[in-house]
Amino acid sequence: METTASGFDLVIFDCDGVLVDSEMISASTLAENLTRIGFPVDLDYVNRHYLGRSFEVIDGDHRRRTGRPLPKGFADLWYGELFAAFRRDLRPIAGVADVLRRLAIPKCVASSSAPARLMLSLEVSGLAELCGTHVFDASMVSRGKPAPDLFLFCAERMGAAPTRTLVVEDSITGIAAAVAAGMTAWAFVGGSHYGAGRDIDGLQRAGAARVFAAMSDFGLE
Numbered sequence: 709m710e711t712t713a714s715g716f717d718l719v720i721f722d723c724d725g726v727l728v729d730s731e732m733i734s735a736s737t738l739a740e741n742l743t744r745i746g747f748p749v750d751l752d753y754v755n756r757h758y759l760g761r762s763f764e765v766i767d768g769d770h771r772r773r774t775g776r777p778l779p780k781g782f783a784d785l786w787y788g789e790l791f792a793a794f795r796r797d798l799r800p801i802a803g804v805a806d807v808l809r810r811l812a813i814p815k816c817v818a819s820s821s822a823p824a825r826l827m828l829s830l831e832v833s834g835l836a837e838l839c840g841t842h843v844f845d846a847s848m849v850s851r852g853k854p855a856p857d858l859f860l861f862c863a864e865r866m867g868a869a870p871t872r873t874l875v876v877e878d879s880i881t882g883i884a885a886a887v888a889a890g891m892t893a894w895a896f897v898g899g900s901h902y903g904a905g906r907d908i909d910g911l912q913r914a915g916a917a918r919v920f921a922a923m924s925d926f927g928l929e
Contacts, residue, residue: 718868725878760879803923856889
């Protein structure tokens with residue numbers, strides 16, 4: 709049985725926190741690495757300021773608060789630890805593989821993650837084949853989320869009108885980007901990072917038309 713998609717011609721899925729349950733792994737390794745270089749932050753700070761954003765946002769925040777860029781090689785060290793943790797612990801969001809298989813309309817992935825991280829996430833979670841070649845990242849556009857550029861780029865490449873595109877996101881940043889692109893935004897809050905009182909109301913204020921916590925409730929009928 710396929711999931712119907714009345715009213716939409718395209719579904720864009722964020723990756724981290726929507727397709728794969730990666731945000732707690734990412735936040736904890738990032739907080740540890742930033743603290744190690746004398747920039748102490750906790751998981752709450754990482755989730756509030758970096759969730760759904762690109763690495764450039766992390767570097768920019770460090771520059772604003774310290775007056776200097778992140779140390780040379782920081783990204784490589786963090787990604788080394790992160791990728792090892794992904795290979796060991798990363799899992800797909802429960803039920804998302806079934807959604808991807810059953811979806812009756814075109815779909816693609818749009819992520820703020822670096823290309824290597826994005827592809828590793830899909831591979832180790834077993835979702836790469838289900839997502840196919842329609843995988844886009846922030847390096848393909850001049851401005852990342854919350855700017856609408858990435859989502860508009862996806863819609864153009866996939867041949868869909870923004871007004872007939874649905875975006876599934878887990879972050880306020882991503883919801884804001886989808887709304888700015890003139891798309892319908894749904895907020896998924898079933899990732900493990902939402903177990904610590906994340907700002908669900910903020911997702912609605914950012915423009916989420918729907919908030920749901922289980923992929924079994926994804927139906928588009």
